[in-house]
Amino acid sequence: xxxxxxxxxxxxxxxxxxxxxxxxxxxxxxxxxxxxxxxxxxxxxxxxxxxxxxxxxxxxxxxxxxxxxxxxxxxxxxxxxxxxxxxxxxxxxxxxxxxxxxxxxxxxxxxxxxxxxxxxxxxxxxxxxxxxxxxxxxxxxxxxxxxxxxxxxxxxxxxxxxxxxxxxxxxxxxxxxxxxxxxxxxxxxxxxxxxxxxxxxxxxxxxxxxxxxxxxxxxxxxxxxxxxxxxxxxxxxxxxxxxxxxxxxxxxxxxxxxxxxxxxxxxxxxxxxxxxxxxxxxxxxxxxxxxxxxxxxxxxxxxxxxxxxxxxxxxxxxxxxxxxxxxxxxxxxxxxxxxxxxxxxxxxxxxxxxxxxxxxxxxxxxxxxxxxxxxxxxxxxxxxxxxxxxxxxxxxxx
Ligand SMILES: Cc1cc2nc3c(=O)[nH]c(=O)nc-3n(C[C@H](O)[C@H](O)[C@H](O)COP(=O)(O)OP(=O)(O)OC[C@H]3O[C@@H](n4cnc5c(N)ncnc54)[C@H](O)[C@@H]3O)c2cc1C
Numbered sequence: 555x556x557x558x559x560x561x562x563x564x565x566x567x568x569x570x571x572x573x574x575x576x577x578x579x580x581x582x583x584x585x586x587x588x589x590x591x592x593x594x595x596x597x598x599x600x601x602x603x604x605x606x607x608x609x610x611x612x613x614x615x616x617x618x619x620x621x622x623x624x625x626x627x628x629x630x631x632x633x634x635x636x637x638x639x640x641x642x643x644x645x646x647x648x649x650x651x652x653x654x655x656x657x658x659x660x661x662x663x664x665x666x667x668x669x670x671x672x673x674x675x676x677x678x679x680x681x682x683x684x685x686x687x688x689x690x691x692x693x694x695x696x697x698x699x700x701x702x703x704x705x706x707x708x709x710x711x712x713x714x715x716x717x718x719x720x721x722x723x724x725x726x727x728x729x730x731x732x733x734x735x736x737x738x739x740x741x742x743x744x745x746x747x748x749x750x751x752x753x754x755x756x757x758x759x760x761x762x763x764x765x766x767x768x769x770x771x772x773x774x775x776x777x778x779x780x781x782x783x784x785x786x787x788x789x790x791x792x793x794x795x796x797x798x799x800x801x802x803x804x805x806x807x808x809x810x811x812x813x814x815x816x817x818x819x820x821x822x823x824x825x826x827x828x829x830x831x832x833x834x835x836x837x838x839x840x841x842x843x844x845x846x847x848x849x850x851x852x853x854x855x856x857x858x859x860x861x862x863x864x865x866x867x868x869x870x871x872x873x874x875x876x877x878x879x880x881x882x883x884x885x886x887x888x889x890x891x892x893x894x895x896x897x898x899x900x901x902x903x904x905x906x907x908x909x910x911x912x913x914x915x916x917x918x919x920x921x922x923x924x925x926x927x928x929x930x931x932x933x934x935x936x937x938x939x940x941x942x943x944x945x946x947x948x949x950x951x952x
Pocket of ligand 1: 564565566567568569570571589590591592595596597598599600601602603604605606607608726727728729755756757758759780824899900901902903927930931932933934935936937
């Protein structure tokens, strides 16, 4: 027996859940389902990230990332306030560890100002006064950056979705489907479903879902695992802010950072190494299909050719803990090898174009009855609520 819905959302990460909630709020009488292949929501990127509410310092002015992240800070805090969920606006320092990094810091400062982000440039001395255990030749202070638990937010959204009459189907994998005149037929492991419209927020599987439903896309999701360590043996006031390095402008990842957690501890990470399975959280997780898909994609080799140096550096730092530590000790010299305890990894879904370019901005692709979120890397957790608003506006054709 099949069921017909006004709208279906595929993917129970924070983007899919925020979208399902937004659909409910604009169409309270609509019959809406959310399909998730795992046994619960937020099992992938939304439950395995740094937990940072990004202020929006880094992103190209005018981009979706810049706009949605800025709006997302306010929206995320408001959501937490409204529903009694925790967050903390602890602020962050982006630190240049030597004179050579100061021009990069100055570029970031200009970008933050262009994006209308509250930011202060500090001398090394001023930074060290704020954070005595940090070594800095100069720093930027972003006072509005914060931390939260995105998995808790996602679980709250899922509960609110079902309480408002939505159908949450877990343990159901979308395997394919096709558009028909009036909507689409979605094949799932729990049987076929019919919908007038569908939004795909499938994260690491975004490209496969888009192709399965006939969307014209020419990119591939390349999975980059981010490995973290939990800091032990250090005092609870090791640092009061989040501490970030100056990022390499050629790469979309922000570098190994020292992050305060909502439970009071700290993590360092994430690095960025190729994952051998899209949902592979350790070196032992290998999917022949996923790996063949990555290695058979010309865009992957073009990406590697452009970034060979940093790929080797990341790989060695993954394999040799001492090299990973070196990245952290550049700005926090107190941390020792014994202080790094194992912590769960995450895998980023990064869309890569055929020419080897990492697609930087959020990317949405539509067909007649579908909208696919094709690229939603960081800061998409921060930006989930404004992304959802954008998706629903596009879907309604408003
Ligand atoms: C290491 C790391 C650190 C990060 N740090 C931050 C940060 O500090 N701040 C920030 O804002 N962002 C951060 N991000 C980014 C952020 O976590 C993601 O951008 C965001 O969670 C994306 O949400 P999503 O819903 O699109 O994807 P996901 O959370 O990955 O959800 C996709 C869902 O789709 C489901 N799915 C896939 N295929 C199917 C199918 N065929 N059928 C049914 N279900 C399917 C999956 O099971 C999954 O639950 C980080 C990401 C990583 C990996």
